[in-house]
Amino acid sequence: MPCRPAVAAQLDLLRTRGANNLWVAGFPSSSSSSSRRDLLRLVPPVRCSVDVLAPTVGTVTEVDIDTFWPLVKGAGDKIVVLDMYTQWCGPCKIIAPRFKELSEKNLDVVFLKLDCNEKNKPLAKELGIKAVPTFKIFKGGEVVKEVRGAKFDDLVLAIETTKQS
The missing domain is CATH 3.40.30.10 (Glutaredoxin)
Structure with missing residues (x-):
């Protein structure tokens, strides 16, 4: 399923800024790395494809x-x-x-x-x-x-x- 533009923009932002410059779910970058990592383990990964069209069978x-x-x-x-x-x-x-x-x-x-x-x-x-x-x-x-x-x-x-x- 293609990414929505907003999601694609967020992914680009993550790639360009890096994790140290971002707030992660309310934790500023000054929070300990371990607390941010622990929190990120609870968040399911977002998966999407960009510019990929795959045909669907059965429909x-x-x-x-x-x-x-x-x-x-x-x-x-x-x-x-x-x-x-x-x-x-x-x-x-x-x-x-x-x-x-x-x-x-x-x-x-x-x-x-x-x-x-x-x-x-x-x-x-x-x-x-x-x-x-x-x-x-x-x-x-x-x-x-x-x-x-x-x-x-x-x-x-x-x-x-x-x-x-």
Whole structure:
């Protein structure tokens, strides 16, 4: 999970000032080092990642022009299935729950959704979308299969054949 800006700023502050110049939970830096260390043992560590996007399996992840390629590249050797849709598309709405079910059944595959709105239009154009819904299947960061239309059986077959290749 990415750090919030405030947390990232605090981490930077800790790195630049060093522990001797900070107040730790109400103890000024003049307090004994052992009392500060004892107090810090009670505080759970904060863990977060900065600028790391990792795809999630077992769910459908909504992507946009900024997050799509980092997630595809972050998937590594996993197969990535992208559902390109629009808010106004009837067939897109009908197949969406079935696409979600596929994500829950195929835990070795990453499922993404891209709303082909104005913001994401350049990415949709780059991916060569001609109709919605369109499903693109990626392996190793490259498109290997495409299914146009709300053809669920064709999508399942495309995923299965990609897994076997």
